[in-house]
Amino acid sequence: MKRALIALAFLLLPAQSFADQFSSAVGRYRILGSSRIHFSVAQAGGAAIEGEFRRFKGTFLLDRNVGNSKVEISLEPGSVKAIDPRVEEFIKSEPVFDVANYPVVSFRSTDVKRTGDASAAIDGQLSAKGVTRPTRFSIAFKGQSGRTLKFRVTGKLSRALFKMDVGTPIYSNMVVLDMDLVGQKL
């Protein structure tokens, strides 16, 4: 993450200010409510099932050493918003998230690796519906303004691994997560 930021800062900023710029970016961040967590499940012969989770919280630590950066995020699947209330009810129900018994989905990073000038891969443990699995997300730096940083985070998960593979194979087993995370420095 650090190198990514350095590289980006190098491109965007006059050379003399770049060290200041990066050292000011290092630190702890709180994920803001203006972030967006979107999911999509493809359907054969029809529109994908997609929507957003509206309630979530999390923090991340941007370390000088990229590998020491950390992310922790949790969301409430009960806050799902989709095209139709019946879709939302089904996503909350027992065959999918079973929010009555498992109200929270959480992710905690275990390793962060730089993959490009402004991108990284995050490995971590994702817990949902009583199952915890190693999961990887791709993260791309999308800009800084004042004390906030923006990232685009994407990942693909197998629904079957989390006992949510209802409706396969008409509905794809893979759920595509697509998040725009906005962090505010603490």
Added chain:
Amino acid sequence: MLRNTERSWGLVSVLFHWIMAALFLGQFALGWYMQGIKDMLEQYNLYQWHKSFGFTILGLAVLRALWALASRRPKLPETMPAGEKKLALGTHFFLYLAFFVVPLTGWAIVSTSPLPIATWYFRLFVIPSLPLGISLHSEQVWSSIHGFLAYAAIFLAAVHILAALRHHFHHRDATLIRMLRPGYEDREAASKTN
């Protein structure tokens, strides 16, 4: 035996009649029952069955209509008053029509619903939606039409069944029996002449 004659229904028409009668009554019962199911997954599965059987009826309706157009229809009993004959033919016509419009309006519900649920025909293949605008309002309008037509069709079916029973028990003619036994009246006529 396969084809209709002036007096008898052939096997093909008899099979069309009873298979579609069973499907139609089953669909009415399933359509009524599935709406009250609370478990959404079970409800989803029941709707998929309902849609699969509905498309089966639509497909059979096309074949049956072609068969009917290519076949002669056995004459109605000569003792039947002209008004009753008209009523019978009208009922048959509207029942045939129902085999098309009830499934088609069901297809319109699937096609206009914001629910991203395609029809998975007996878990074999997906039937695409009709190119109609998607909105909850359209879905509700088509649902009302579909439900109304289903009740109208079941009313016609009741008239049809009562009329058949009246022929059998009151008039004691062969109207019902010849729909149960392919070639019935031809054999009866043959045994009389022998």
